[in-house]
Amino acid sequence: MNTITLIRYARSQALAMRLGVVLPVAGPAIGLSAFCRGLEGLGYDTLWVGDRLVAGGYPGR
Structure with a gap:
């Protein structure tokens, strides 16, 4: 890998958005x-x- 390719790869990984989900608790x-x-x-x-x-x-039931 040359330097420019390595820099582009590093930037693409750092800027990638990661998504998650929150589950309801009820x-x-x-x-x-x-x-x-x-x-x-x-x-x-x-x-x-x-x-x-x-x-x-429920407590008490």
Whole structure:
């Protein structure tokens, strides 16, 4: 690789936009696995989830 090609490659990597998805923390998880695999297939880079993705019942019930 010559210097100009190397610089162009480095710039293209540094400026590439990376996309991610934030999952909701409420609602049913039906089909969630297939949904996440589909996102990966589309080229998304990250998947963000809350720390309470799966919650138990309500206290006192």
